[in-house]
Amino acid sequence: MLLIEAKDYNDMSRKAANIISAQVIMKPHAVLGLATGSTPVGAYKQLVEWYNKGDLDFANVTSVNLDEYKGLSPENDQSYRYFMNTNLFNHVNINKERTFVPNGLEPDSEKACAAYNEIIRSVGGIDLQLLGLGNNGHIGFNEPAKEFTHTTYKVALTQSTLDANKRFFPDSDMPRYALTMGIDSIMQAKRIVLIATGAAKAQAVRDMIRGAVSPECPASILQNHADVHIFLDREAAKLL
Numbered sequence: 001m002l003l004i005e006a007k008d009y010n011d012m013s014r015k016a017a018n019i020i021s022a023q024v025i026m027k028p029h030a031v032l033g034l035a036t037g038s039t040p041v042g043a044y045k046q047l048v049e050w051y052n053k054g055d056l057d058f059a060n061v062t063s064v065n066l067d068e069y070k071g072l073s074p075e076n077d078q079s080y081r082y083f084m085n086t087n088l089f090n091h092v093n094i095n096k097e098r099t100f101v102p103n104g105l106e107p108d109s110e111k112a113c114a115a116y117n118e119i120i121r122s123v124g125g126i127d128l129q130l131l132g133l134g135n136n137g138h139i140g141f142n143e144p145a146k147e148f149t150h151t152t153y154k155v156a157l158t159q160s161t162l163d164a165n166k167r168f169f170p171d172s173d174m175p176r177y178a179l180t181m182g183i184d185s186i187m188q189a190k191r192i193v194l195i196a197t198g199a200a201k202a203q204a205v206r207d208m209i210r211g212a213v214s215p216e217c218p219a220s221i222l223q224n225h226a227d228v229h230i231f232l233d234r235e236a237a238k239l240l
């Protein structure tokens, strides 16, 4: 694990965007594993800026997102498909048909998960996976549990995640289930970049890096990955 402490959120976002950008420049056909939530917004903004300057070309990039809420349509402004379109895909020259998000509308979740595993396999696996970190140590929507998870599955969100994300659902009930890549799917990415910011993440950051590798802190599994870069701001790093 390589730890990089950034000066602040903007510095962290730029640094993470630099690694993603280098990946796309070195391998124009790269498969990017992408995350949603508030943390990656700055990195996506930076990528859009570099694209507008002519420094980046997404024409041959494929993307697979970590997760999607169960029951939300791509048009719902709280769906992760909508988030990706508005924060990145609508602003760069990525081929939308090569951008994948689990299908939260498929009534048969097992079918949706199997289809998503097949997509990840057929694109040749993930070159670079971007991750945020839940306050409870989750990555994707892999919540603290008794065992590490495997491939894409339907998950019941924990109270901690419902509390952390309900701010995004002021006018409607937050979905209680999501479809998420499993821990094995994430660990198979060739390179992983995790970003975390703010004091609310400090304990999870500590457990991820200094704690035992345990499904009680799903992100701790990253200690076993050969190529992980972790970008933190000072607040998130304060318990290290």
Ligand code: F6R
Pocket: 034, 035, 036, 037, 038, 039, 040, 066, 067, 131, 132, 133, 134, 135, 138, 139, 140, 141
């Ligand atoms: C999002 C995801 C989640 C978030 C995490 C942190 O696709 O998989 O693991 O990365 O919940 O969310 P924020 O960045 O909103 O604090």
